[in-house]
Amino acid sequence: MWRFLHLLLGFIRLYLDGVKVLIYQLFNESFTLPDLPKQNGKVAIVTGGTRGMGYEISKHLVSLGMHVVIGNEEDEGLSAVKKIQEEFSESKVEFMYLDLASLMSVQQFVQRYKAKGLPLHVLINNAGIMLVSERRTEDGFELHFGLNYLGHFLLTNLLLDVLKKSGKPGKCSRIVIMSSATHYGGRLSLEDLQGRKCYSAHGAYAQSKLALLLFSYHLQDRLWAKGDPVMVNAVDPGMVDTALYDNLCGPAQMAKRPFAKLLFRTPAEGASTAIYAAAASELEGIGRLYLYNGRKTESSAISYDEQLQARLWKESCALVGLHKA
Structure with a gap:
């Protein structure tokens, strides 16, 4: 009975957060980007940049003159690069294989990136999954926690030295972390981060987005303490009509369809x-x-x-094999 109530409360919290966001989006226009300065000479990595918001982010940064590296595990990465190149003939955009659900893949991606000798001015941790059935990564982590959070935690830490070297006072490097309003209903238990005691897809997703926020704030504090020229900010894209919602349960999926075009943001608006x-x-x-x-x-x-930020950082370092206090 306790397990059922726990799952039910997590489900209710998540959908109440969703309703609040939809009400806001009904009565408020989507944020319109101001004119942004050209970013010629800068290099960005965008995880999950082959579709949805990630694709829109990659395309827009390319339009500003950035050299964009799309990190993704999908074969469609080459197709996304081709589409961007067709739209922006002199663009600098490339695809590099990255599976955030594999610590080895993350390490290999960073090694390949550093071998290119490129600087790194912007890292956008965008990739994610939502509401999948209980599964484990190849390293044994719960999939939401392993892909959404731990993969990005390791990726960011392994690229920090390049980000620090690429930034300078007045022209800091930037890390952008994609969170979600679902973090408001998130609960984080350091004793059961992998959800083995009581798994809930809703709870696991919300926990991963809360973990990303805790990571974002703590990482910035550490960077400031050392005077490093790297800024970290988290963003909430709102409810966006992307493939993330394909895993909604049957009734919720049916309820979503008629409202998506009216109330959800487009991928470009979410980006x-x-x-x-x-x-x-x-x-x-x-x-x-x-x-x-x-x-x-x-x-x-x-x-x-x-x-809690510091405790999660320490535990995360242990889980991914980083020797940092």
């Missing part, structure tokens, strides 16, 4: 805040923000718990 965080001049030197619809927003109270 706008992440693009803003990556390139807006007014955000130069500003970090530790949670941005929603182009504005600074308060995240959940628990996301600001510095003790």
